């Protein structure tokens with residue numbers, strides 16, 4: 001049995017106090033993040049400067065003592081490594097060159113070239129694996145192919161992933177070729193993160209909830225299954241967390257269908273429901289609404305306790321249901337942690 005709490009939960013152990021980390025724990029709600037981000041100049045420079053990316057990864061560990069650190073990077077570095085133009089417009093989010101035609105697709109580079117762009121990320125991982133406290137688990141990550149494709153097709157974030165759904169309907173062969181390229185790149189990218197020292201990897205399928213029926217199976221479940229199988233073949237025993245956000249009923253059976261060791265839950269599902277229907281298959285992660293990090297107070301305490309209790313009979317990693325927002329109060333994060341740990 002491993003001794004780090006996150007690894008124990010991922011191995012299926014029910015712990016008396018669930019281990020904790022938080023999506024976007026290195027982020028704009030922290031003054032020390034904003035200072036380092038300023039020093040880096042812009043968001044992408046921060047991602048590609050290993051010393052600074054490692055520094056912001058460590059900040060929430062120093063401040064709060066989370067049980068896991070998540071590599072500081074972004075899911076859109078993979079499209080960039082495949083040749084997409086990428087920039088982050090402050091206050092507006094990401095902008096990418098679009099892939100909607102065969103000619104756009106043909107301009108993308110081969111998977112074998114991605115490491116040239118992504119090697120600073122592997123360097124960040126190796127710095128972290130040396131510098132993290134002994135009991136802190138290092139989580140690597142990538143976007144799941146569908147979610148990454150939604151940004152590559154639209155060239156930006158979209159409320160309903162309309163452009164990706166349109167390409168899927170109009171040119172399914174091209175849509176599937178793009179998903180295939182992203183899937184292969186994701187396997188190579190995550191594999192290098194593991195070689196550099198990541199102990200767990202997480203696949204973020206933030207827009208899985210907009211896929212339904214057979215599309216969910218083909219474009220959320222199947223790529224996750226393939227990525228997980230290939231990673232586990234190369235790195236036996238590697239624990240994987242899958243996050244098919246807003247999957248609703250499709251959360252049921254997702255561990256078994258993909259081989260994930262842990263399924264991360266968004267805050268639209270009730271913890272009692274998920275304990276009865278999802279946690280029965282293995283570890284779950286989640287699922288406090290991020291808004292509590294803004295509003296705090298007794299509601300935060302009550303909700304945190306309710307979630308801890310609902311999942312107390314099985315393996316559970318405490319987390320938010322999505323990333324913490326820039327307007328969150330750092331004191332509320334401490335209140336959540338103290339509540340989980342029973343202080």
Ligand code: CP3
Nearest residue numbers: 023024025026027043070071072073074075093204206323
């Ligand atoms: O969780 C962490 O602390 C690790 C780092 C991390 C970031 N992004 C840093 C980031 C992780 C795991 C991600 C994942 C990510 N990136 C996802 C999947 C998870 C999710 O939130 O659904 C997605 C969809 C992206 C794409 C992305 N990156 C968008 C749409 C944006 C702009 C929106 C925003 O919040 O401003 C980003 C920027 C981004 N990625 C920031 C951070 C800390 C904020 C950028 C800044 O500092 O200006």
